[in-house]
Amino acid sequence: MPYDPSDPLKDRITDIGPRYYKEFVPPVIEKNYGKWLYHDILEPGVLVHVSETGDEVYTVRVGGCRLMSVEHIREICDIADKHCGGYVRFTTRNNIEFMVDGKDKLKPLVDDLKSRKFPAGSNKFPIGGTGAGVTNIVHTQGWAHCHTPAIDASGVVKAVMDGVYDDFGSMRLPAPVRISLACCLNMCGAVHCSDIAILGIHRKPPMIDSEWIDKLCELPLAIAACPTAAIKPAKTASGLKALEVNADRCMFCGNCYTMCAAMPLADDVGSGVAILVGGKLSNRMSKPKFSKVVIPFIPNEPPRWPTTVEAVKNILDVYAKDAKKYERLGDWAARIGWERFFEKTNLPFSHHLIDDYRFAYTTWRQSTQAKF
Amino acid sequence: MGKHKTPMLDELEKGPWPSFVSDIKQQAEKGKQVLKEAPDDLLGVLELSFEDRVTHWKHGGIVGVFGYGGGIIGRYCDQPQKFPGVAHFHTVRVNQPASKFYTTKFLRSMCDLWESHGSGLTNMHGSTGDLVLLGTTTDHLEPLFFDMTHEMNQDLGGSGSNLRTPACCLGRARCQFACYDTQEACYQMTMEYQDELHRPAFPYKFKFKFDGCPNGCVASIARSDMSVIGLWRDNIRIDQAAVKAYVGGELKPNAGAHASRDWGKFDINKEVINLCPTGCMAWDGSKLDINDKECVKCMHCLNTMPRALRIGVDTGAAVLFGAKAPILEGAQMSTLTVPFMKVEAPFEELKELIEKVWDWWMEEGKNRERLGELIQRKSWQEFLRVIEKDPDPRMVDEPRSNPYIFWKEEEVEGGWTRDINAYREKHPR
Numbered sequence: 001m002p003y004d005p006s007d008p009l010k011d012r013i014t015d016i017g018p019r020y021y022k023e024f025v026p027p028v029i030e031k032n033y034g035k036w037l038y039h040d041i042l043e044p045g046v047l048v049h050v051s052e053t054g055d056e057v058y059t060v061r062v063g064g065c066r067l068m069s070v071e072h073i074r075e076i077c078d079i080a081d082k083h084c085g086g087y088v089r090f091t092t093r094n095n096i097e098f099m100v101d102g103k104d105k106l107k108p109l110v111d112d113l114k115s116r117k118f119p120a121g122s123n124k125f126p127i128g129g130t131g132a133g134v135t136n137i138v139h140t141q142g143w144a145h146c147h148t149p150a151i152d153a154s155g156v157v158k159a160v161m162d163g164v165y166d167d168f169g170s171m172r173l174p175a176p177v178r179i180s181l182a183c184c185l186n187m188c189g190a191v192h193c194s195d196i197a198i199l200g201i202h203r204k205p206p207m208i209d210s211e212w213i214d215k216l217c218e219l220p221l222a223i224a225a226c227p228t229a230a231i232k233p234a235k236t237a238s239g240l241k242a243l244e245v246n247a248d249r250c251m252f253c254g255n256c257y258t259m260c261a262a263m264p265l266a267d268d269v270g271s272g273v274a275i276l277v278g279g280k281l282s283n284r285m286s287k288p289k290f291s292k293v294v295i296p297f298i299p300n301e302p303p304r305w306p307t308t309v310e311a312v313k314n315i316l317d318v319y320a321k322d323a324k325k326y327e328r329l330g331d332w333a334a335r336i337g338w339e340r341f342f343e344k345t346n347l348p349f350s351h352h353l354i355d356d357y358r359f360a361y362t363t364w365r366q367s368t369q370a371k372f
Numbered sequence: 373m374g375k376h377k378t379p380m381l382d383e384l385e386k387g388p389w390p391s392f393v394s395d396i397k398q399q400a401e402k403g404k405q406v407l408k409e410a411p412d413d414l415l416g417v418l419e420l421s422f423e424d425r426v427t428h429w430k431h432g433g434i435v436g437v438f439g440y441g442g443g444i445i446g447r448y449c450d451q452p453q454k455f456p457g458v459a460h461f462h463t464v465r466v467n468q469p470a471s472k473f474y475t476t477k478f479l480r481s482m483c484d485l486w487e488s489h490g491s492g493l494t495n496m497h498g499s500t501g502d503l504v505l506l507g508t509t510t511d512h513l514e515p516l517f518f519d520m521t522h523e524m525n526q527d528l529g530g531s532g533s534n535l536r537t538p539a540c541c542l543g544r545a546r547c548q549f550a551c552y553d554t555q556e557a558c559y560q561m562t563m564e565y566q567d568e569l570h571r572p573a574f575p576y577k578f579k580f581k582f583d584g585c586p587n588g589c590v591a592s593i594a595r596s597d598m599s600v601i602g603l604w605r606d607n608i609r610i611d612q613a614a615v616k617a618y619v620g621g622e623l624k625p626n627a628g629a630h631a632s633r634d635w636g637k638f639d640i641n642k643e644v645i646n647l648c649p650t651g652c653m654a655w656d657g658s659k660l661d662i663n664d665k666e667c668v669k670c671m672h673c674l675n676t677m678p679r680a681l682r683i684g685v686d687t688g689a690a691v692l693f694g695a696k697a698p699i700l701e702g703a704q705m706s707t708l709t710v711p712f713m714k715v716e717a718p719f720e721e722l723k724e725l726i727e728k729v730w731d732w733w734m735e736e737g738k739n740r741e742r743l744g745e746l747i748q749r750k751s752w753q754e755f756l757r758v759i760e761k762d763p764d765p766r767m768v769d770e771p772r773s774n775p776y777i778f779w780k781e782e783e784v785e786g787g788w789t790r791d792i793n794a795y796r797e798k799h800p801r
């Protein structure tokens with residue numbers, strides 16, 4: 001029975017959750033679940049996992065666009081049907097993994113993946129994203145779908161991935177480099193622990209749509225939303241209730257706009273990119289770390305954000321040349337010292353980079369240890 | 373030729389990385405989506421944003437399916453006349469299967485379902501983990517939900533002030549480091565808390581994430597209010613012959629993760645023994661020794677010599693609480709709360725713990741206050757009292773350096789009530 005709009009609650013099914021994952025794993029995974037002994041990366045993007053039963057599974061990891069059409073998903077299904085018994089997997093970083101249970105099935109799969117291109121020339125399924133390289137950029141919605149972004153997401157990601165493409169398909173770096181992008185300070189992608197984070201920031205306080213604000217918003221909620229208490233009640237010349245922003249206290253977070261549509265803050269020149277580096281979230285050798293702001297602002301440069309792309313490539317290249325094997329970007333910067341980081345990457349150090357928010361003091365240097 | 377001219381977006385069809393612009397164009401041309409104009413108009417409005425360098429999306433009103441408070445994000449375009457196909461463009465979050473394995477049968481029926489009720493565009497996947505269906509109108513929501521539950525046996529994910537769709541790493545499905553069954557834990561916890569997931573009753577969002585080991589492939593320590601991270605308590609299992617094979621060069625270190633560059637011959641002292649953060653390893657030229665009591669399970673040696681070293685057999689997980697992105701009080705990572713717990717189906721101990729935490733947070737938390745912020749406001753001590761755990765030096769990097777201790781009256785001999793007159797008898801004014 002199809003949905004009956006006159007009786008929406010008829011036969012309603014709710015609270016059934018996701019499908020059980022074991023329905024969706026290929027037989028070789030089902031059989032060896034929990035029995036894996038070790039893995040090897042045979043070449044960039046191609047892994048073998050070996051089980052204590054002697055079984056092997058070969059995985060080919062390919063980059064994907066997070067923003068994906070059902071036409072493209074169907075093509076992924078065609079490939080999985082042809083080579084992988086009808087199973088496929090997506091990773092946490094928007095990659096796609098095709099798995100086969102024998103080495104002989106690997107080459108036809110790899111050849112097939114490499115042969116597929118969009119009409120305008122880009123690869124549909126670039127192979128890589130393993131080991132000491134760059135994997136896909138986790139990112140958020142940007143201008144394709146969200147109301148608060150300071151930058152686009154998919155466009156910047158495409159431009160940066162084109163720029164670091166060789167490092168997606170190779171493993172020449174000292175350690176893995178995770179790049180992430182979030183298009184506003186909300187950081188839906190939680191980019192705050194990435195080796196390189198591309199973050200959208202605003203630099204102009206919200207405008208107040210004074211004639212409308214009382215009709216469109218709950219004023220007390222907008223006031224309460226501001227983390228720095230920068231918003232206070234006001235009256236318009238015509239006597240309407242409105243709000244006022246103390247611009248000096250505004251840190252351009254956009255929380256007020258999330259609460260109240262009459263306080264837009266995005267701006268063609270005010271909004272743009274900040275670059276943070278040196279975060280990590282594995283516990284390998286050193287503890288997880290936050291990323292730190294090293295470039296406070298780069299203007300939005302659609303369609304290909306050349307300054308942002310160059311900034312990422314520069315940091316990546318200097319790191320690749322200078323760091324020791326196994327050293328994550330943040331561990332390298334900590335070892336050489338941040339004064340050296342700015343010197344080697346040729347980035348200016350400005351007052352914007354010194355913390356003056358809460359707990360700022362914890363990042364100031366209380367020591368005479370310094371390099372010259 | 374598409375409906376709109378998109379000279380700027382067309383620049384993003386160049387270059388080797390897959391082009392989402394080319395992909396949306398192919399959907400516009402070939403797709404059978406019921407919202408015929410949606411892919412074209414999405415390109416149109418995106419092109420306009422590229423020109424203006426500002427988004428053209430407005431706030432979502434409250435949209436959803438009957439009986440659920442989450443799962444759908446409302447979205448409207450601020451240029452509906454120019455781009456009618458995306459005038460209303462709501463997002464549907466679909467709860468992904470644990471660790472995102474799919475059959476093509478399921479994916480194909482999802483594609484068909486989405487073409488008959490929406491734009492034909494998706495996010496595979498959103499950053500929390502959901503399979504995201506991107507863009508439909510309000511009238512399609514109920515039929516979509518009906519067909520998804522009836523024909524695909526599949527439910528929505530979370531949004532708003534509720535439990536967000538839980539996520540886990542690949543775990544035992546294909547990884548030798550998984551210290552517990554992350555997928556089963558994720559699935560069972562998701563099923564147990566369906567009500568919390570669909571009907572927002574929390575002060576703000578709440579996330580669980582399940583990492584099988586301290587490598588942290590789903591980033592739980594950075595982005596979940598409760599992070600469950602696999603650990604073992606006993607000894608790393610060593611295959612001495614395989615260690616020798618690494619030293620001798622017969623096995624590739626790091627499973628080949630550094631293969632595109634010549635880093636020289638593998639040097640076990642330089643690359644493993646001396647990089648162990650606790651200095652608890654020794655190599656005498658023929659035998660590897662690990663003082664497991666001092667090991668902090670950082671994973672470095674196991675990652676470097678995966679064929680020689682295996683996690684222990686007394687496995688479980690650490691539970692950490694309180695991570696969040698910077699809004700409002702600044703970014704926080706999760707704090708180690710239960711250093712080790714057995715994590716096995718039916719996950720009773722974990723459920724008891726989380727329910728205590730939720731009761732407290734729902735009672736004490738302010739509107740839009742994440743758990744990590746509440747713990748800071750109320751103190752770690754208060755949090756421990758709520759979850760009935762004893763303090764443990766593993767919860768801190770170091771003891772406090774200020775002596776401003778909030779003593780409790782009952783901790784001080786004789787209490788706080790004293791007689792000023794008795795004092796004055798000995799100490800005249």
Ligand code: HEM
Pocket residue numbers: 139140141145146147186187188189190258445447463497498499500501595696697699
């Ligand atoms: C104050 C904090 C936050 C606010 C106000 C916020 C707001 C939003 C909004 C408005 C959207 C809708 C975007 C769209 O139109 O599709 C969204 C999407 C999303 N948010 Fe957040 N967000 C916040 C923090 C976070 C964090 C910390 C995470 C994850 C760790 C997160 C995960 C997501 C995910 C997964 C989506 C779905 C689309 C995507 O992946 O980008 N959000 N958020």
Ligand code: HEM
Pocket residue numbers: 090091092093094095129135136176178280281282284471540541542543546547587588589590591626627629675676
């Ligand atoms: C040799 C050591 C490691 C092994 C064997 C390993 C194994 C894996 C596996 C099997 C996956 C796929 C799991 C999934 O997508 O859910 C994965 C993905 C991932 N790992 Fe690791 N991991 C290792 C080290 C690390 C380290 C040190 C980090 C540091 C942050 C890390 C972060 C990640 C991330 C973010 C992903 C998602 C990547 C993607 O989806 O493309 N891993 N890892």
Ligand code: SF4
Pocket residue numbers: 140141142146147148149150182183184185186187188189
């Ligand atoms: S990071 Fe900000 S702008 Fe981007 S999707 Fe999330 S809330 Fe929207």
Ligand code: SF4
Pocket residue numbers: 205206225226227228229230231245249250251252253254255256257265
């Ligand atoms: S942008 Fe943030 S800091 Fe500025 S007024 Fe709005 S809520 Fe306050």
Ligand code: SF4
Pocket residue numbers: 541542543547548549550551583584585586587588589590602
């Ligand atoms: S978190 Fe650990 S167990 Fe899980 S996939 Fe990553 S390496 Fe494997």
Ligand code: SF4
Pocket residue numbers: 285647648649650651652653662666667668669670671672673674
């Ligand atoms: S896991 Fe880390 S701490 Fe433990 S022995 Fe190995 S390198 Fe040392």
